[in-house]
Amino acid sequence: MLRLAKLEGVGNIVLEEVDTPPVGPRDVLVKVQTSLISRGSELGGRYLQQASVDASVMGYAASGVVAQVGDAVAELNVGDRVAALKPHAEYVVANLDDQRHRPPVVKLPDSASGDDGMMWPFCTSGCMWAQNADIKPGDDVVVVGQGLIGSTMMQLVRRWEPGRVIAIDALPLRCEIARRIGADEVIDASAADPVERVHALTGGRGARIVIEAVGGKWAAQAFPQIQRMVAHGGNVLLIGLYQDGPLPLDASLAMAHRIIGGGSGSTPRPVFSDMALEILASGTFRTADMVTHRFPAARAREAFDLLYEHPGEALGVALVWE
Secondary structure (H helix, E strand, O other), X not given: OEEEEEXXXXXXEEEEEOOOOOOOOOEEEEEEXXXXXXXXXXXXXXXXXXXXXXXXXXXXXXXXXXXXEOOOOOOOXXXXXXXXXXXXXXXXXXXXXXXXXXXXEEEOOOOOOHHHHHHHHHHHHHHHHHHHOOOOXXXXXXEEOOOHHHHXXXXXXXXXXXXXXXXXXXXXXXXXXXXXXXOOEEEEOOOOOHHHHHXXXXXXXXXXXXXXXXXXXXXXXXXXXHHHHEEEEEEEEEOOOOOOOOOOOOHHHHOOOEEEOOOOOOOOHHHXXXXXXXXXXXXXXXXXXXXXXXXXXXXXXXXXXXXXHOHHHOOEEEEEOO
C-alpha cells in the first residue's frame, strides 16, 4: 500500500510503499477514499520541520470503507462507511480499544457524505472548544481566522444559540466562503479595522465571546486586536496553533476578561464525537463549500505546496486515494 511520509528537509513530502498493516482481533482495516490536510498542524508541525516526521502522525482526518474486521469486532462490518482519526494512507488500521483516540473510527450516518467524514475530527474538537467557550443564548460571537478550524467553529457555535456570529479574516477567499456558509457578518481585516467594526456591530460593547483561530505567524498580530474587541467580562477562546513566538498579553485588558484554552475539561471526548456526527448528519454543516481542492494522492507534495505557498487560493485540500 501507499502512505504519506515526510522525510528530512523542509517540505519533503513523499509517498512510500509499505506493507498493508495486519489486522488484530479488535482492529478495523479501512480502505481510505479521501483524507483532508490540516493546514495549521500539518504545515507548522510537519511540512516546515527540517527533521523527518513519523508517518503515523502525518494527518488525522480520513474517510473510507471498512475492508476487514478482526475476530473480536462486533461494532463495525465490512462495507461500512466510516471516518477515522488516522494518517494519510491507502489503508489504515484502527484499534477499537485505543484509549489515546476515543473513538479512533466511527460509522458515518447514512445522510453524511464522505467529505463530511473527513471533517469529523475537526467537528469533534470544535464541539469541545465551543462548549468550553461558555456561549450563552444571544451572545455575539466573533471568530477570528477563517481557515478550516475557524470556518468549522463559525458553523458549530450555532448549536449554542448565539446572537450574531461574526467572521474575520484578511484573505478574500476565506471571507467569501464565510459569507456562503452562514456568517451573519463578515469583516475583511485587510480593508477595515476589525476592532472598530466589532464595536460598531455590538453598540460599542464588544463581543462576549471571541474565538482566536488564527495561529501561525499572524496570531501575534491578531491577538492584541482580539483583546480589544472582547466585551468587559467576556471570554477569549484560544485554539490557534504554531505561533512563531509568544502572544503579546496586555495585562490591563486581560484583567477585564477570561482567556480560555481548548482542553476537554470533564466531558469525555466520545460525547463530542456523537455531537459532531449528529451535526454532520443534519445537513447544516457546509462541508462541500469548504473543500476547495482535490489532488490524487500521487500529487500530495503539490497539495501541501499549494497550502503553504498560496494560502489565499485554497481552504480545504483533500487527497484522493482511489
